[in-house]
Amino acid sequence: MRIQKGKYILLPLKSNSSNSTQASSDEDEEGTAKAEAEFLKRSDKFRAKVSVALRGYKPRRCYHTPCKLGKRLVCCVFAAFMVPWFLFMILNDLSSRHFFDLTDALSDWSFDISRNVTDYVLPYNDTTLLEPRHICQEKLFLLIMVCSSMRNFVERQTIRETWANITEFNYGQFEQLHAHLKDKYYPVKQQRIEFYKDYLKLQGNQTTTNLPPNLPVRILFLVGRSRGEHLEGNETLWRIRQEAEQYDDIIQENFIDTYNNLTVKSVMALKWIINNGCHQQAAFFMKCDDDTFVNVPNLLHFLLGGTIPLYNDTLDFYDQHSIKLLHTSAGRLNATIKYLVGHKFCSVRPVENVSSKWYMPSYMYPGDKYPTYLSGAGYMMSMDLVPELYMAALNTSLIYLEDVYITGMCAQRAHLRRVHHPLFSYKNSKKLCTFKGTIISHGIKEDNMYMAYNAVANISNRCSPPGKYFKFIRLQKKNDCD
Numbered sequence: 001m002r003i004q005k006g007k008y009i010l011l012p013l014k015s016n017s018s019n020s021t022q023a024s025s026d027e028d029e030e031g032t033a034k035a036e037a038e039f040l041k042r043s044d045k046f047r048a049k050v051s052v053a054l055r056g057y058k059p060r061r062c063y064h065t066p067c068k069l070g071k072r073l074v075c076c077v078f079a080a081f082m083v084p085w086f087l088f089m090i091l092n093d094l095s096s097r098h099f100f101d102l103t104d105a106l107s108d109w110s111f112d113i114s115r116n117v118t119d120y121v122l123p124y125n126d127t128t129l130l131e132p133r134h135i136c137q138e139k140l141f142l143l144i145m146v147c148s149s150m151r152n153f154v155e156r157q158t159i160r161e162t163w164a165n166i167t168e169f170n171y172g173q174f175e176q177l178h179a180h181l182k183d184k185y186y187p188v189k190q191q192r193i194e195f196y197k198d199y200l201k202l203q204g205n206q207t208t209t210n211l212p213p214n215l216p217v218r219i220l221f222l223v224g225r226s227r228g229e230h231l232e233g234n235e236t237l238w239r240i241r242q243e244a245e246q247y248d249d250i251i252q253e254n255f256i257d258t259y260n261n262l263t264v265k266s267v268m269a270l271k272w273i274i275n276n277g278c279h280q281q282a283a284f285f286m287k288c289d290d291d292t293f294v295n296v297p298n299l300l301h302f303l304l305g306g307t308i309p310l311y312n313d314t315l316d317f318y319d320q321h322s323i324k325l326l327h328t329s330a331g332r333l334n335a336t337i338k339y340l341v342g343h344k345f346c347s348v349r350p351v352e353n354v355s356s357k358w359y360m361p362s363y364m365y366p367g368d369k370y371p372t373y374l375s376g377a378g379y380m381m382s383m384d385l386v387p388e389l390y391m392a393a394l395n396t397s398l399i400y401l402e403d404v405y406i407t408g409m410c411a412q413r414a415h416l417r418r419v420h421h422p423l424f425s426y427k428n429s430k431k432l433c434t435f436k437g438t439i440i441s442h443g444i445k446e447d448n449m450y451m452a453y454n455a456v457a458n459i460s461n462r463c464s465p466p467g468k469y470f471k472f473i474r475l476q477k478k479n480d481c482d
Helices: 018-055 065-094 153-161 171-177 179-184 190-195 235-247 259-275 296-303 312-317 385-393 402-413 432-437 446-457
Strands: 002-004 007-009 128-130 140-147 217-225 250-256 282-289 292-294 340-342 378-382 440-442
Touching: 128 235, 140 259, 140 296, 153 217, 153 235, 153 446, 171 179, 171 296, 171 446, 217 259, 235 250, 250 259, 259 282, 259 385, 259 402, 282 292, 282 296, 292 446, 312 432, 340 402, 378 385, 385 402, 432 446
Parallel strands: 140 217, 140 282, 217 250
Antiparallel strands: 002 007, 128 250, 282 378, 292 440, 340 378
């Protein structure tokens, strides 16, 4: 037998005789038994050492398949939780307002109510309940429509006695208002006088030097119906009819007059102008609220191509760009058509706060930003835009913010440019000299309306221009959002 690398191998032996074979066989069996015993002894010791080693072995890192599977399982569980969470946060950010819409629907405009303008304006029906007599039968240079509430008798009378008194507050007062700053503004343009000669009702060879003091201007008030007419009785209806009869300046349309229906009111104004042919008889149209003060002389001077002198109290309405236009021809009005002007707002986001007056539910306007629009306190347009905006409105889904809707969404649909003018102010100023240097000011109530008018009409009230060493750096930088 030969032991080789832990194995034993039996080799055949050569035999010379039977005796020798027997003897050698005994010896071999004895040697084989000893070898087997020694081999087994060594094998038991080796297995014992391996067993001890394995019991004391602690791997520093796990490279075995079970460990890899465990890590993968943890990663999969983590991903299965985090991915939906991230998606939920993104969607929640994009449409956070949507979760409140069903329970916090807008008054008068819940999510299941039609917002097709034609359902309320009824373009093929006569919806006018009251209107002035013989309106738009002659040429007008400017038609101003004041949106008022049916019960606002005091506000309308205040306007009639102040800035709507066009026999005493017309273009003839412009030079008197700014007499001490005569060399600080541009006069009207002769070419515009000639262009609007028919609308201005000029006679003979009247020019910029001898314009009539009272240009053709008409101011009307637009109201709707009261929601609680049956509760108020006939007194309110009787008063509004008496007012219309006395002043001949009331338009009443057949719709419920509420704040959330202001868009319907403005579209009704466009409809009435077209149905009465005013878009062919007037040159310009202005819409404003009944708490807006309109400086009619300044407005007429601007429309005829002149500029308004700069006062110290109107500096903050300008920026570093617009104030420089006062001293150049670029600051004078040249447009005769496709002109829409007011205080321009850009990149305004819908209000998400349900308690806000301007809350906008996403089912009504799902966009992140409103289109560029003009303040509803007062905006003006060349009369050719009235039919364009009206047709755009009939094909544009309604939202209740009328300035965003008319001058934003409808103007955008009609591809109209909105022009910013710093003197179309949407704010309420406490400085009386502000009213002398602006075109409109907003948020003026009854007593303050009288104060504003008296401050402007008093020609002895000489408001101060900017100081001699005024620095333009005080003004804000140009805010161009086109």
